[in-house]
Every structure is written in structure tokens, then in C-alpha cells.
Amino acid sequence: MSENFQIIRIAARGDGVTADGQHAAGGVPGDVLRPDGALEHGPHHIAPVCQHFEQCGGCQLQHADEDVLRQFVTERVTFQAEKHGFSIGELLPTHLSPPKTRRRATLHALRTARGAALGFREGSSHKIVDLKECHILRPELAELLPKLRQFVAQHGGKRPVDIDLTVAHQGVDCRIKHLELEGLEATEAALEFAQSNGLARLTLDQGYGAETQWEPQPVTITLSGRPVGMPPGGFLQATQDGEDALVADSKAWIGDAVSVADLFSGLGTFAFALANPAKVLAVEAARDAHLACKATSAGLPMAAMHRDLFRNPLQPDELNRFEAVLLDPPRAGAKEQVAQIAASSVNRVVYISCNPVSWARDCTKLIEAGFSLKKLRPVGQFRWSTHVELASYWTRG
Numbered sequence: 001m002s003e004n005f006q007i008i009r010i011a012a013r014g015d016g017v018t019a020d021g022q023h024a025a026g027g028v029p030g031d032v033l034r035p036d037g038a039l040e041h042g043p044h045h046i047a048p049v050c051q052h053f054e055q056c057g058g059c060q061l062q063h064a065d066e067d068v069l070r071q072f073v074t075e076r077v078t079f080q081a082e083k084h085g086f087s088i089g090e091l092l093p094t095h096l097s098p099p100k101t102r103r104r105a106t107l108h109a110l111r112t113a114r115g116a117a118l119g120f121r122e123g124s125s126h127k128i129v130d131l132k133e134c135h136i137l138r139p140e141l142a143e144l145l146p147k148l149r150q151f152v153a154q155h156g157g158k159r160p161v162d163i164d165l166t167v168a169h170q171g172v173d174c175r176i177k178h179l180e181l182e183g184l185e186a187t188e189a190a191l192e193f194a195q196s197n198g199l200a201r202l203t204l205d206q207g208y209g210a211e212t213q214w215e216p217q218p219v220t221i222t223l224s225g226r227p228v229g230m231p232p233g234g235f236l237q238a239t240q241d242g243e244d245a246l247v248a249d250s251k252a253w254i255g256d257a258v259s260v261a262d263l264f265s266g267l268g269t270f271a272f273a274l275a276n277p278a279k280v281l282a283v284e285a286a287r288d289a290h291l292a293c294k295a296t297s298a299g300l301p302m303a304a305m306h307r308d309l310f311r312n313p314l315q316p317d318e319l320n321r322f323e324a325v326l327l328d329p330p331r332a333g334a335k336e337q338v339a340q341i342a343a344s345s346v347n348r349v350v351y352i353s354c355n356p357v358s359w360a361r362d363c364t365k366l367i368e369a370g371f372s373l374k375k376l377r378p379v380g381q382f383r384w385s386t387h388v389e390l391a392s393y394w395t396r397g
């Protein structure tokens, strides 16, 4: 068999790719694509753990063993770095989150003639996969699925509902969108559902904005040992181990700086880790996240700023007051903000990203301004998916 037909890598969307560039759905490195199109499995091809694999859009790579998963996450990041000509000072071991550690997820549910379907959508359609099991979610989320299904079967309407689940300090925080409850009885049923399942909070958005139905104690998450108020649907790193890895890198790289700007700071995942001894400015556009971060920052050498960094990025004269800048933007990246950092006198930058493509595009501006990439760590919090993250450390001078 020609070596050209060996699968040598996995492409961005999860297909196997042979040495001569042919794509093979379901192929992993070590498999062989035969001339008749059949796939001969190699030593890294394993049996998927979940009955819904191939149908459910939640996972794309359960047929790849641990080595290949790690290699995939690593190459997704290094490919973008190399494509843009970045020389990588030190490539750190890839962090891969274990199964059953995802602490937040958005699921979908629809009432049907026989009950309700609840789960992730299929890979390339809007169809909801009715999950009987899930190996990515934390057990407290997976255990809630049959109960949520039953609730939607009883109270769902004609439209599909979106369900955001997050594991908070007090238990599961649940936000349901597009569920229209008619009458007092249905509202009481929602309260009963929240109470009997020990939810930390139930928030319903029936088309007029989010309304909290149940929250016996204020819902918090814990960041660097501090309780921070969690707004419904607020952003949290997908796994605790992923957050720990990203925070540890940030502290190791810029923990000795006396002043740090944390841009796109959310609830303060990095700001609380870096504040004290450093003085930290946490900048965030989502008002509820900004206010929650600000409330917890009292007594720390920290300030919180509410600002849209796409429309109004921090300017060089504002940035020049900081010894280091950390940024962790959404998938679109932070083109304008990074251009301002490049034009400032800041010499130390940590860029955390959930999209290697926008990260690499943005960082060309850092390279042009004399920065070099000292450290790079690929991160796979979304196990078995094609979604990857990274932490990077840039310095100049």
C-alpha cells in the first residue's frame, strides 16, 4: 500500500487527510484509505465511547485515541503559527481536558408527539439529537438531562427551546430560552422543577428578556478562591482544569508585573488570579459581568472598567501605564485592540485565544512591532471537538 494513502493528519473540520491530500471522513493518522474508498483502521483508531457519536454535533473526534487528540489540538495551533511565520520560543505540552469535565453547555429541546427530544444539534443540521448519554458533560449536568426532557415534554410549545447549563458553586444554573409558560399552573410547575432538582437558579426567557424564577441563594462561581456573582448565561471557561491551566500559565508568565491590564476580562478569571501583588485593571463590555467583577474586587488592588474594546480599544497612552497586558477576546479576536498594544510601550503580552485563526492574524501586528512568541500552549477544553484554544506569551526588547 502506497504511503500516500496513509492518513497523516486531521483537518480543521475533523476529516482525516492522506499524504497526497485526499480527505477521508472518519480517518485518523495511521489509518489507510484504500483505492476503493474504504478505510483500513490503524492503531490510533478506537471505538467511540458514545452511542450518539457521528450523529451528535457535540463531538467530532471520539474515534481518535488520546495521542491523536493531543496531536490534533497541538497542530491546529502550531499550523496557524507556522503559516504566519511565527517562530515559537517554547512549545509547552498540550492541555487536554478529560471526559465528563465540561461545566457549561447549551442544549436544545423540542416537544414531540411522544415526549421531547433534548440534546445537541446534529453536526450539519438543526435536528436535535435526543441524548441518552453524554461523555463530555460533568455528571451533575448529565444527570439533569432526563428531568429536563420530561419538563419540556410537559410544558414545551411548538418552538425548540435553548437551555444553557452551568455548574455554579450552589449547583446547576439553568437558563431556558423560548419556553412560553401559560398560566399560574405552568409557572408553579417550573418552580417545582427547580426546587425538586436542587437547581441553583432557574431563569426563563419567554421573549421579553430573562426572568429569574428561582434562586434561593445568590449564584456565585469561585475564581481564585473568591466568590463572584454569576449572571445568568455568564461566561466561564469550559472546564475547571482548563481554567486552572490557563491561569497557571498567566501567573507564571506575568505574575511578577506590578501592573496588568486584563482585557475582555469577563467575571475576572485572570484579574483575580493576578491582582495582589499586581494592580489590575479588568476591562469588559458585558455590563452584568463587569458589575459582578467590580463588586468582588473591593479591597483588592483592582479596578473594573465597562468598555467596548471593539469600538473603543484602549489607546497607547492608556496602555503605557501597564507593565503587562493580558487579553482573552471572543472568537472574532481583537484586531484593533492588538494594533493599539503594538503601538504602545507595553513589552509583555499574554494572549489567550479560543480561535487560532484570529489569534494568528492579530499577532502578526505584534511581530511587526518587534514582539516575539516566547511560549505557546495549545489547550483542548472541548474534548473530542474540533474547537481548540491556546495560551501565548509575547515579549519585546
Ligand SMILES: C[S@@+](CC[C@H](N)C(=O)[O-])C[C@H]1O[C@@H](n2cnc3c(N)ncnc32)[C@H](O)[C@@H]1O
Pocket: 235, 236, 237, 264, 265, 266, 267, 268, 269, 270, 283, 284, 285, 286, 289, 307, 308, 309, 310, 311, 328, 329, 330, 354
Ligand atoms: C472568551 S471570554 C473571556 C472572559 C474571561 N477572560 C474569562 O476567562 O472568563 C471573552 C469576553 O469578552 C467579552 N467581550 C465580547 N466583546 C467585547 C467587546 N467588544 N469589548 C469588551 N469585551 C467584550 C465577553 O463578554 C466575554 O466576557
